[in-house]
Amino acid sequence: MAIFDILGPIMVGPSSSHTAGAVRIGRITRRLLGSEPVRAKIFLSGSFALTGEGHGTPRAIVAGLLGLKPDDQRIPESFKLAEERGLEFEMGAVHLKDVHPNSALVTAWGADGGRVEVGASSPGGGMIRVFELDGLRTSFSGSVPTLLVKNMDKPGYVSRVSAVVAWYGLNISTLRMERDSRGGHSLMVIECDQHIPHGVSAELRQIDGIYKVTRLNPEGEV
Amino acid sequence: MEVFSSVDGLLKYARDRGVPLWRAVMEADMAEEDMTEPESLEKMGRMLAVMRSALAGYNGGDRSASGLAGGDGGRMAQFVASGGCVAGELFGKIVAAALSMGECNACMKRIVAAPTAGACGVLPAVLIPVGEAVGAGEQRMVEALYVAAGIGEVIANRASISGAECGCQAEIGSASAMAAAALVHLLGGTMEEMANASAMALKSLLGLVCDPVGGLVETPCIKRNVIGAVNALSAGEMALAGITSRIPVDEVIDAMAEVGAALPASLRETGEGGLAATPTGEKYKHVI
Numbered sequence: 001m002a003i004f005d006i007l008g009p010i011m012v013g014p015s016s017s018h019t020a021g022a023v024r025i026g027r028i029t030r031r032l033l034g035s036e037p038v039r040a041k042i043f044l045s046g047s048f049a050l051t052g053e054g055h056g057t058p059r060a061i062v063a064g065l066l067g068l069k070p071d072d073q074r075i076p077e078s079f080k081l082a083e084e085r086g087l088e089f090e091m092g093a094v095h096l097k098d099v100h101p102n103s104a105l106v107t108a109w110g111a112d113g114g115r116v117e118v119g120a121s122s123p124g125g126g127m128i129r130v131f132e133l134d135g136l137r138t139s140f141s142g143s144v145p146t147l148l149v150k151n152m153d154k155p156g157y158v159s160r161v162s163a164v165v166a167w168y169g170l171n172i173s174t175l176r177m178e179r180d181s182r183g184g185h186s187l188m189v190i191e192c193d194q195h196i197p198h199g200v201s202a203e204l205r206q207i208d209g210i211y212k213v214t215r216l217n218p219e220g221e222v
Numbered sequence: 223m224e225v226f227s228s229v230d231g232l233l234k235y236a237r238d239r240g241v242p243l244w245r246a247v248m249e250a251d252m253a254e255e256d257m258t259e260p261e262s263l264e265k266m267g268r269m270l271a272v273m274r275s276a277l278a279g280y281n282g283g284d285r286s287a288s289g290l291a292g293g294d295g296g297r298m299a300q301f302v303a304s305g306g307c308v309a310g311e312l313f314g315k316i317v318a319a320a321l322s323m324g325e326c327n328a329c330m331k332r333i334v335a336a337p338t339a340g341a342c343g344v345l346p347a348v349l350i351p352v353g354e355a356v357g358a359g360e361q362r363m364v365e366a367l368y369v370a371a372g373i374g375e376v377i378a379n380r381a382s383i384s385g386a387e388c389g390c391q392a393e394i395g396s397a398s399a400m401a402a403a404a405l406v407h408l409l410g411g412t413m414e415e416m417a418n419a420s421a422m423a424l425k426s427l428l429g430l431v432c433d434p435v436g437g438l439v440e441t442p443c444i445k446r447n448v449i450g451a452v453n454a455l456s457a458g459e460m461a462l463a464g465i466t467s468r469i470p471v472d473e474v475i476d477a478m479a480e481v482g483a484a485l486p487a488s489l490r491e492t493g494e495g496g497l498a499a500t501p502t503g504e505k506y507k508h509v510i
């Protein structure tokens with residue numbers, strides 16, 4: 001922990017988990033979508049559903065979807081901002097099992113027709129963790145450079161993907177793989193020590209059987 | 223980090239290098255976070271600026287989403303201005319500032335978590351009015367924030383700064399210990415006095431439970447910022463008078479961790495015990 005984790009973050013109140021963390025859940029959904037969201041469905045679970053209204057959680061998630069940061073003073077007015085920017089959203093409650101009490105499930109559609117479904121929790125201090133991506137169980141925070149690769153569930157992909165990553169001189173700090181036996185594909189989450197350049201995802205997309213590649217570089221995130 | 227594993231160690235680190243405590247905190251953190259001195263100073267300066275602007279921007283007419291919080295900082299400030307505060311103007315200003323900052327947080331204004339959002343009022347409520355009263359310059363104020371952060375980091379390492387883990391003693395208690403040490407710096411005390419001030423402040427809030435009504439950071443959080451601030455004031459003054467804590471600060475912090483671990487879940491931010499579970503607290507839950 002650094003001293004600026006003690007004095008800080010600078011944030012819009014009232015709660016680091018229910019407000020600042022909720023903004024970050026919206027932001028990571030936007031980053032995973034990779035384009036301007038035009039529509040979203042937001043479901044709050046557990047303590048988010050019970051006390052979210054009083055903590056501004058719904059407004060915080062919408063603010064994050066619009067790209068606002070946790071210290072942006074427009075967070076309380078995010079619903080109005082969403083209207084101005086053409087983001088339609090629905091808000092509801094859901095009971096998610098086996099997840100942290102501060103959790104949300106957000107589905108967002110982009111202007112380019114893309115769609116992403118993100119399940120994420122905010123356990124405290126404004127830190128978040130994605131536990132589900134497009135229906136697949138996973139675990140990452142997006143606070144370090146992260147590469148997400150969705151591919152056919154067949155042998156050989158780990159070595160092919162890591163070869164590309166290594167060729168770009170990136171150091172892998174963690175590699176996690178989750179498979180969906182029904183769909184026959186799997187999701188690789190690769191956290192790196194260095195910024196992930198565009199070339200990595202471009203090259204990976206050339207590989208047969210890789211459906212989707214997403215780069216998350218945390219620059220500018222607070 | 224090693225340096226921040228005890229207040230004792232932190233003081234020794236400062237003594238060995240022949241630097242004041244605030245600088246020791248800054249340098250240890252710079253090394254850890256790979257930051258330059260200007261970067262660190264700039265960042266800390268921004269923390270102070272946001273604290274100041276939050277307090278200056280307080281509006282007694284604002285209400286929180288639940289409708290239950292707001293207006294008390296304004297009421298207190300008016301009472302002080304009318305000359306009604308028997309403990310003196312500075313004391314009244316500290317109380318008003320703590321309420322105002324707690325209400326700013328509840329009303330979704332921009333604040334600095336110190337160490338948490340719920341306890342964000344304690345440190346600025348002590349430092350800003352006292353700084354004004356003694357004419358402390360910007361540099362000295364920023365130095366005081368480093369002292370506060372150093373104490374806070376040791377508490378986070380040895381115990382916790384989370385109400386969900388250790389109760390409110392870890393939030394308001396920690397904030398109070400941080401503010402007490404910072405106050406001593408502001409008033410020109412020694413680093414031993416800073417350590418004693420934080421020990422005395424934390425001791426006095428040991429056992430404080432976390433029982434937010436309806437689970438919201440409003441009741442009792444806002445008013446607890448007041449006790450955190452005035453407790454820091456008295457602890458700081460005692461330390462400057464040469465009074466010491468019989469139990470050294472690191473042991474007080476360890477005791478806090480132990481007390482926190484012994485607290486039932488109902489008193490650790492679940493909103494299910496204490497004030498939250500009173501008949502009136504339950505009633506508010508439904509309003510919220």
Ligand code: SF4
Nearest residue numbers: 340385390393432443
């Ligand atoms: S009662 Fe709980 S939520 Fe409120 S300030 Fe204290 S620790 Fe934070």
